[in-house]
Each structure stands twice: as C-alpha cells, then as structure tokens.
Amino acid sequence: MPKIRVHELAKELNVSNKEIFQKMGEYGKTVSNHMSSLDESDVSRLKKDMGKAQPPVAEKERPPRPRPKLRPFKKVVIKKEELKKGIYIIPSFFTCGNMSFGILSIFSSIDGHFIPAAWFLIGALACDIIDGRIARMTKTTSGFGMQLDSLSDLVSFGVAPALMMYMLVLNTMGKIGVAIAVLFVLCSALRLARFNVLAQGGEVKKHFTGLPTPASAGVLISFVLSYQLLGPEGITLSSKTIPALIPLMPTFFRIMPIIIVVLSFLMVSNVPYLSFKNFKLTKVRTIELFALLIVLIILIVVYPQNIIFLIFTVYAISGLIFYVPMLILNKNKKLKNTEETEEADENAL
Numbered sequence: 001m002p003k004i005r006v007h008e009l010a011k012e013l014n015v016s017n018k019e020i021f022q023k024m025g026e027y028g029k030t031v032s033n034h035m036s037s038l039d040e041s042d043v044s045r046l047k048k049d050m051g052k053a054q055p056p057v058a059e060k061e062r063p064p065r066p067r068p069k070l071r072p073f074k075k076v077v078i079k080k081e082e083l084k085k086g087i088y089i090i091p092s093f094f095t096c097g098n099m100s101f102g103i104l105s106i107f108s109s110i111d112g113h114f115i116p117a118a119w120f121l122i123g124a125l126a127c128d129i130i131d132g133r134i135a136r137m138t139k140t141t142s143g144f145g146m147q148l149d150s151l152s153d154l155v156s157f158g159v160a161p162a163l164m165m166y167m168l169v170l171n172t173m174g175k176i177g178v179a180i181a182v183l184f185v186l187c188s189a190l191r192l193a194r195f196n197v198l199a200q201g202g203e204v205k206k207h208f209t210g211l212p213t214p215a216s217a218g219v220l221i222s223f224v225l226s227y228q229l230l231g232p233e234g235i236t237l238s239s240k241t242i243p244a245l246i247p248l249m250p251t252f253f254r255i256m257p258i259i260i261v262v263l264s265f266l267m268v269s270n271v272p273y274l275s276f277k278n279f280k281l282t283k284v285r286t287i288e289l290f291a292l293l294i295v296l297i298i299l300i301v302v303y304p305q306n307i308i309f310l311i312f313t314v315y316a317i318s319g320l321i322f323y324v325p326m327l328i329l330n331k332n333k334k335l336k337n338t339e340e341t342e343e344a345d346e347n348a349l
Contacts, residue, residue, distance in 0.1 A: 004043050006036050013050050023049065088140050094131035095148050098124045102156030109164040117164050118224040121217065122308075124156035128214055146199060150192040157217035158188030162260075165220055169256045180260050187264040188213045194268075208273040211266040211316055215273070219263060219316055222309035223252060245306050263316065271319040 010017050023046060024031045024038075031038075038046070101124035108117035131149065135141045162181040170177030191213050198209070227249050252259070299307045 004038055006031060006038065009038060009043060009046060013047065015050060019050070020046065088142065088145065090138070091131040091135040091140060091145055092148060094127045094134065095145065095152050098127035098131065098149075099152035099155050101127065102152065102160045105156070105160040106163055109160070109167050112167065114164060114168055114224050117160070118221045121156060121160055121164075121221045122225075124152075124160075125214055125218060125221075128153065128156070143200070146196060150196055153192055153213050154185075154189055157213040158185045158192075161217040161220045162188075164224065165256065165260060168224065169253065170260075173257065177257070180257055180264075184216075184260055184264045187267045188216070191267040206275060208275050210269050210271060211263065211273055211319060213267060215312060215315055216263040216267055218308070218312035220260070222305065222312050223256070225305035226309040227253060245309075266316065266319065271323045273315070273319045 004012075006017055006020050010020055013020075021031050024042065027042070027045070029042070101120045105117040105120035105124070108114070108120060128149070131145075135145055162184040165184075166177060166181040170180055173180070191210055194210070195208075226245065296307075
C-alpha cells in the first residue's frame with residue numbers, strides 16, 4: 001500500500017493538518033509538514049482514533065409547490081382611513097355646485113333675467129349649507145375644502161349678487177353705482193379672508209364675527225324674488241306675496257344702494273351674529289321650537305319669496321339689535337370703572 005501524505009489524510013478524514021500533527025505528537029512521533037508521508041500503521045491508527053468522515057449528504061430537492069386553488073369571490077372591505085379619504089369628494093361636489101350656480105346667476109343677470117338669477121343663488125345657498133353639514137357630520141373638514149368653499153362663496157355671494165344689483169338698480173347711478181358694487185365684492189372677500197385666518201388659527205366661537213357673506217347676499221337675493229314688478233308682463237306674484245309687504249317693495253328698491261353699503265360694512269364689522277353650525281336636529285328640543293319650525297316651513301311654502309326676504313332681513317338686523325345695547329353697556333361700565341379709579345386716587349392723595 002502506498003504511503004499517504006498528511007494533507008491527503010486530512011482531506012479524507014475531513015480534519016485539519018494541525019489536528020493530525022497533534023495526534024502524531026500524542027503517538028510520540030514528529031511530522032514536519034503537510035507533505036510528510038505517513039506509515040501504514042500510523043494511517044490505520046489515525047483513522048481508528050479520529051474516525052473516517054462521512055461524505056456530506058446531498059440536499060434533497062424540494063417538491064414543486066402545488067398551484068393555489070381558486071377561492072370564491074370575497075367582498076372587498078374598505079378600511080376606515082380609505083373611506084375617510086374618499087368621502088372628501090362628497091362635500092367638494094356640493095361646493096363646486098355652489099360655484100356653478102353662482103356662475104349661472106352671473107350669466108342670467110347679464111341677459112337681464114333677474115328672477116332666474118336669484119333662484120340660481122338660492123340653489124347656491126342650499127349647496128353651501130349642505131357641504132358644510134356633510135363635512136362636519138363625516139369629520140372630513142380640511143384646508144383644501146375651506147379654501148374651495150371661500151372661493152365659491154366669493155363667486156356666488158360676492159360677485160354674483162353685486163352684478164345682479166348693479167344690472168337691476170345701480171347701473172343708473174354711474175360711477176357711484178360701480179363703486180357700491182365693487183365695495184360689496186371687496187367686503188365679501190375681506191370677510192371670507194378674515195374667517196379663514198380665524199379658522200386656521202384655531203379660534204372657535206359660538207357666533208360669527210361680522211355678517212356672513214351668504215346672509216348679506218340672501219337679503220339681496222330675496223329682495224329680487226319679493227319685488228312684484230320684476231315678474232314677466234301679465235304675471236304677478238300677488239298670490240305668493242304678503243299683501244302688507246307689497247307697498248313697501250318700491251321703498252326698498254329706492255333705498256337699495258344704501259342697504260348694499262350697510263350690508264358691506266356689516267360684513268367687515270365686529271358685530272356678532274348667531275351661528276347655526278352647531279345646531280343639531282338629533283338633540284332633544286322643546287315642543288315650542290318644534291312648533292315654530294313647522295309654522296316657518298308652512299309660511300315658506302305659502303309665501304316663499306316674502307318669508308325668505310324677511311328671514312334674511314331680520315337676521316341682518318339681529319346683530320345690531322344685540323350689539324348696540326351691549327356696546328352702550330360696556331361703554332357705561334368703562335366710564336364707571338374710570339370714575340371709581342379716579343375717586344380712589346383722589347382719596348389716596
């Protein structure tokens with residue numbers, strides 16, 4: 001049998017050369033290097049002591065994966081977060097409807113059709129109320145929705161009513177009429193900008209600061225609907241008009257420029273106005289309030305033009321009714337405090 005070198009035996013036993021050197025040292029023999037040859041007796045002894053290494057087991061091939069079975073159709077479950085993102089479309093849809101009605105009103109006013117122009121703005125008012133309600137109910141209010149709503153309000157309740165009143169009343173006043181119409185639009189823009197700044201600053205109040213732009217436009221819109229002489233020839237609104245209000249319409253028509261100026265300044269004023277944003281129909285209410293709502297709905301159905309005009313007019317005046325006495329009381333209170341402070345200073349001297 002030919003002699004085997006150290007590195008050959010190490011490879012066969014699957015051990016290192018150093019381990020063979022150590023084992024040969026235990027036998028009292030010295031091996032110089034891995035190329036040294038080993039006697040047949042030493043090889044047999046090493047194989048017996050160190051054990052012959054088994055060849056590595058080949059890795060078994062994995063069986064192919066079975067093709068997945070077709071499962072029956074399952075209903076897709078939309079996560080709450082995805083639903084919340086998707087529902088932003090609904091209030092934005094009504095906001096765009098608000099702006100669209102405003103643009104249609106502008107076109108009607110240019111053509112001289114003031115009754116359709118006013119009804120288009122009533123549709124814009126309805127969309128403005130609905131989009132805000134939906135956004136608050138579904139908790140989908142956002143900065144984008146607020147900015148889009150303000151732009152829509154500027155078109156529908158700033159530009160459209162101003163153009164309608166200019167074509168109807170102010171165009172005979174020359175430059176003064178133009179200035180009044182521009183003043184109304186500018187005050188509407190300032191009112192909306194102030195509202196956005198307060199809303200982004202986190203200032204939440206139970207009342208509006210200044211007359212809201214939809215309310216100021218509502219006074220003008222409802223006046224156009226109530227004015228008897230604006231109907232087509234041969235058709236009167238007497239069947240849907242409160243008789244006591246008919247003689248007052250020409251007077252309102254003559255003082256309309258002054259009314260527009262007053263409404264413009266009320267929008268940018270600090271006069272507080274009641275807010276109905278937090279009014280929830282699901283809460284328990286008194287039977288008196290329920291009866292009042294029923295009567296109001298009946299009156300709107302019977303006299304739609306006049307009741308809408310009275311509602312907006314009363315709301316516009318309500319802020320002044322509460323603000324002026326409060327202003328006087330605060331002024332008297334400050335004067336009284338000043339006098340008491342001066343008396344205290346005199347007594348101290």
